[in-house]
Amino acid sequence: MTANTAVTVRVPAKVNLQLAVGPAREDGYHDLVNVFHAVSLFDEVTVSEARSRAGRGFVRLSVAGDLGSHTERVPLDDTNLAARAARLVAREATGAGPVDIHLNKRIPVAGGMAGGSADAAAALVACDRLWHTGLSADRLLELAAELGSDVPFPLVGATAVGTGRGEVLSPVPSPGRYEWVFALAEGGLSTAAVFAEYDRLRPDAPEPRGDERLMAALAAGDARRLGAALSNDLQGAALSLRPDLADTLATGRAAGAVGAIVSGSGPTCAFLAEDEGGAAAVAAALEKSGVCERAVRAQGDVEGATVIRRPGL
Ligand SMILES: C[C@@](CO)(OP(=O)(O)O)[C@H](O)COP(=O)(O)OP(=O)(O)OC[C@H]1O[C@@H](n2ccc(N)nc2=O)[C@H](O)[C@@H]1O
Numbered sequence: 121m122t123a124n125t126a127v128t129v130r131v132p133a134k135v136n137l138q139l140a141v142g143p144a145r146e147d148g149y150h151d152l153v154n155v156f157h158a159v160s161l162f163d164e165v166t167v168s169e170a171r172s173r174a175g176r177g178f179v180r181l182s183v184a185g186d187l188g189s190h191t192e193r194v195p196l197d198d199t200n201l202a203a204r205a206a207r208l209v210a211r212e213a214t215g216a217g218p219v220d221i222h223l224n225k226r227i228p229v230a231g232g233m234a235g236g237s238a239d240a241a242a243a244l245v246a247c248d249r250l251w252h253t254g255l256s257a258d259r260l261l262e263l264a265a266e267l268g269s270d271v272p273f274p275l276v277g278a279t280a281v282g283t284g285r286g287e288v289l290s291p292v293p294s295p296g297r298y299e300w301v302f303a304l305a306e307g308g309l310s311t312a313a314v315f316a317e318y319d320r321l322r323p324d325a326p327e328p329r330g331d332e333r334l335m336a337a338l339a340a341g342d343a344r345r346l347g348a349a350l351s352n353d354l355q356g357a358a359l360s361l362r363p364d365l366a367d368t369l370a371t372g373r374a375a376g377a378v379g380a381i382v383s384g385s386g387p388t389c390a391f392l393a394e395d396e397g398g399a400a401a402v403a404a405a406l407e408k409s410g411v412c413e414r415a416v417r418a419q420g421d422v423e424g425a426t427v428i429r430r431p432g433l
Pocket residue numbers: 136139148149150151152154231232233234235237267268269270271284285286311312315383384385386
C-alpha cells in the first residue's frame with residue numbers, strides 16, 4: 121500500500137436504544153422504530169488501489185483486530201459487506217480499478233452491533249473518496265440501504281431513529297454523553313434467525329411505535345432516565361435462542377448498571393452506567409463473573425463514518 125493511493129475510514133458500532141418490531145411484512149422484513157446510537161467502538165477500513173492486477177478479482181480482503189475468534193468469522197470473499205459496497209461504488213465511478221480492502225476490526229462479529237454494516241458504510245465513503253466519484257450524501261444513503269437495513273446509520277452516526285425496515289433515518293437531538301459497557305459473547309446470532317424467533321413468539325405483534333419517555337430522557341441528557349427507558353422487542357427472541365444471556369444481564373444490573381439490554385439481535389449485551397466510575401464497576405464485575413467473553417467500555421454518541429487518512433494527509 122502506498123500513502124497516496126489509500127483511504128482509511130473510521131466507523132462506529134451502534135446500540136439500539138429502542139427497537140420496536142412490527143409483524144412480518146410480505147417481503148419478509150419487519151417495520152421498525154429503531155433508535156440507533158453510535159458508540160466509540162470503531163472499525164477502521166482502508167481501501168487502497170491494488171499494486172498488481174494479474175490473477176486477482178476486483179476486491180481482495182484482509183482482516184486484523186484484537187477480537188480473537190470473532191476475527192476468524194469475518195468472510196473474506198465476495199459476500200463481505202465491504203466488498204459489496206466497493207462494487208456498488210465502482211458501478212458509478214469512471215476508471216475504478218481493483219482494490220485491496222483491509223478491515224481493522226474492534227466491533228464484534230454477528231454481535232448485534234452492526235459491525236458488517238459499519239464496514240460497508242466505511243467502504244462506501246472510502247471508495248467514493250479514492251475514485252473521486254463525488255457521490256452526494258443522499259446517494260451514499262441510497263447505496264447503503266441497498267446493502268442492508270443497518271448500513272445507512274453508520275454513515276451519519278450520532279443518534280437517529282430508523283423507520284421502514286430501519287433504513288429511513290431522522291436525527292434525534294441527544295445532548296448527553298453516556299458511559300456504556302458491552303459484554304461480548306462467545307459466538308454470534310444470525311439476525312434473520314432472531315427475527316424468525318420473534319415471529320414465532322409474537323405472532324400478534326402490533327405496529328411499532330416510538331417511545332416519548334425515551335425521547336424525553338435523551339433531550340434531558342439524563343442517564344438514569346435513559347437507562348429506565350431502554351427497550352428491545354427482539355430481546356425475548358435473543359434470550360430464547362441464547363438463554364445464557366439472562367445471567368449476563370443480571371450480572372451487569374447487580375453491579376449497578378442503570379440500564380441493561382440485549383443490543384439489537386444480540387448476543388452482545390449493553391449496559392448503561394451513570395458515570396465513568398459506574399462503568400468501571402460494571403465492566404469489572406462482568407469480567408470477573410465469567411458470564412461473557414470480555415467486557416469493553418465505550419461512550420456515546422459519536423460521529424459517523426469519518427475519513428482519517430487519505431492522499432495528502
Ligand atoms: C436487528 C438490527 C437492529 O438494528 O440489527 P443487528 O442487531 O442485527 O445488528 C437490524 O434491523 C438488522 O439490520 P441488517 O443486519 O442490516 O439486516 P438486513 O441485512 O437488512 O436483513 C437481514 C435479515 O434480517 C431480517 N430483517 C432485517 C431488518 C428488518 N427491518 N426486518 C427483518 O426481518 C430479515 O430476515 C433479513 O433477511
